[in-house]
Amino acid sequence: MAGKVDCEKLCPLWPCEDPSEFKGVWVVAEADENGIHEASLQMLTPARKIAEKLGSDVTGVLVGYNVKQYADEMIKYGADRVIVVDDPAFEMYAPDVYGDAVVQLAKKYKPEVILVAATMRGREMAPYIANTLRTGITADCTDFDVDEKTKDVLLIRPPFGAIMLAYIKTPLRRPQIGTARPNVFPLPPRDDSRTGEIVEEKVEPRKPRVRLVKRQIIPRSEVPIEKAEVIVSGGKGVGGPEGFKLLEELAKLLGGVVAGSRKAVDAGWIPHEKQVGQTGKSVKPILYIAVGISGAAQHMFGVREAGVVAAINIDPEAPIFKQADYGVVADYREVIPAMIELLKKAREKGSLEEVLAATKQT
Numbered sequence: 001m002a003g004k005v006d007c008e009k010l011c012p013l014w015p016c017e018d019p020s021e022f023k024g025v026w027v028v029a030e031a032d033e034n035g036i037h038e039a040s041l042q043m044l045t046p047a048r049k050i051a052e053k054l055g056s057d058v059t060g061v062l063v064g065y066n067v068k069q070y071a072d073e074m075i076k077y078g079a080d081r082v083i084v085v086d087d088p089a090f091e092m093y094a095p096d097v098y099g100d101a102v103v104q105l106a107k108k109y110k111p112e113v114i115l116v117a118a119t120m121r122g123r124e125m126a127p128y129i130a131n132t133l134r135t136g137i138t139a140d141c142t143d144f145d146v147d148e149k150t151k152d153v154l155l156i157r158p159p160f161g162a163i164m165l166a167y168i169k170t171p172l173r174r175p176q177i178g179t180a181r182p183n184v185f186p187l188p189p190r191d192d193s194r195t196g197e198i199v200e201e202k203v204e205p206r207k208p209r210v211r212l213v214k215r216q217i218i219p220r221s222e223v224p225i226e227k228a229e230v231i232v233s234g235g236k237g238v239g240g241p242e243g244f245k246l247l248e249e250l251a252k253l254l255g256g257v258v259a260g261s262r263k264a265v266d267a268g269w270i271p272h273e274k275q276v277g278q279t280g281k282s283v284k285p286i287l288y289i290a291v292g293i294s295g296a297a298q299h300m301f302g303v304r305e306a307g308v309v310a311a312i313n314i315d316p317e318a319p320i321f322k323q324a325d326y327g328v329v330a331d332y333r334e335v336i337p338a339m340i341e342l343l344k345k346a347r348e349k350g351s352l353e354e355v356l357a358a359t360k361q362t
């Protein structure tokens with residue numbers, strides 16, 4: 001571990017720290033009136049791995065109003081202790097207000113590692129925490145490990161191309177902060193017999209720099225792609241919004257939702273919240289149907305946890321066929337309407353097998 005001299009060379013304006021004073025792995029969780037975010041519970045999986053390698057323990061951190069009720073949930077999923085700041089002053093979320101509460105706790109308890117799920121809030125809050133604590137942050141990690149010699153945490157993520165992996169360290173500063181996107185790590189097994197300590201804390205809420213003008217809850221008509229069991233995903237090959245209407249029809253018949261590649265998002269055919277991949281979302285459906293998607297590494301990164309991947313592509317050389325479980329080399333404008341027709345008939349008859357048998361006979 002680097003000493004005081006190295007630290008001063010790094011930045012004379014930042015006070016030197018003694019890394020040996022920092023202990024424990026934190027998961028800063030997100031909770032509101034809808035409960036604790038599943039992505040925060042997923043972060044307990046890498047937290048436990050790091051803690052075991054460091055011979056340390058795992059602490060959950062909950063900041064908000066009416067959030068104490070979720071502390072036990074974090075313990076059941078693997079936290080040894082949960083620090084809770086439950087205060088009406090935190091009823092409205094603001095990144096600097098919540099982030100500052102975590103900063104105050106971190107200054108008091110000195111955790112060695114802080115992990116945050118890269119949800120919308122996590123993406124705002126984690127850099128605020130890192131910057132205020134004058135430490136490093138690695139966003140969108142796909143794995144974490146510990147350097148056996150130095151005991152620094154290795155924050156692992158694909159650099160821009162996703163072809164190799166970068167192993168990033170924060171050797172001179174503490175805490176070491178990393179985020180990971182939802183669904184990159186599995187939910188740890190829930191153990192109802194686990195018990196742990198719940199520590200109630202008070203912090204001084206800072207004045208928010210944003211003012212709430214209006215709060216509007218936008219009703220979701222369908223499940224978000226990260227929770228969908230069936231996804232029909234379209235790429236550049238779909239050719240336009242009209243094509244996406246076909247995909248939508250198929251997705252509905254299969255009880256699923258539509259998603260897309262970055263090129264489809266960039267073309268404005270589908271909103272960004274439905275983008276799958278390295279700069280989109282990671283999904284874990286039972287069935288992923290990729291339509292007019294070439295299968296670039298950055299796209300396939302988001303499909304790692306999918307059960308069955310089926311590809312429809314006009315080009316037999318498309319890289320997606322190397323990774324898909326099933327492939328159809330054809331124009332999707334022929335395949336998808338045929339699938340829709342089959343499924344509609346199956347609905348009428350109540351059996352897909354019967355319709356397929358009749359189709360074979362004709």
Ligand SMILES: Cc1cc2nc3c(=O)[nH]c(=O)nc-3n(C[C@H](O)[C@H](O)[C@H](O)COP(=O)(O)OP(=O)(O)OC[C@H]3O[C@@H](n4cnc5c(N)ncnc54)[C@H](O)[C@@H]3O)c2cc1C
Pocket residue numbers: 160161234235236237238260261262263264275276277278279280281291292293294295296297298299312313314315318330331332333
């Ligand atoms: C840092 C970085 C991050 C990125 N993050 C993401 C990300 O999160 N998600 C993502 O998706 N991409 C991402 N990309 C972009 C990625 O590299 C690819 O450019 C993108 O995934 C390609 O999208 P596509 O497959 O829709 O289009 P294309 O690569 O253009 O493929 C279109 C496919 O459609 C097929 N096709 C054409 N017409 C038909 C038809 N009628 N029927 C059937 N098939 C047809 C073609 O044969 C072709 O294979 C990222 C890139 C970088 C550099």
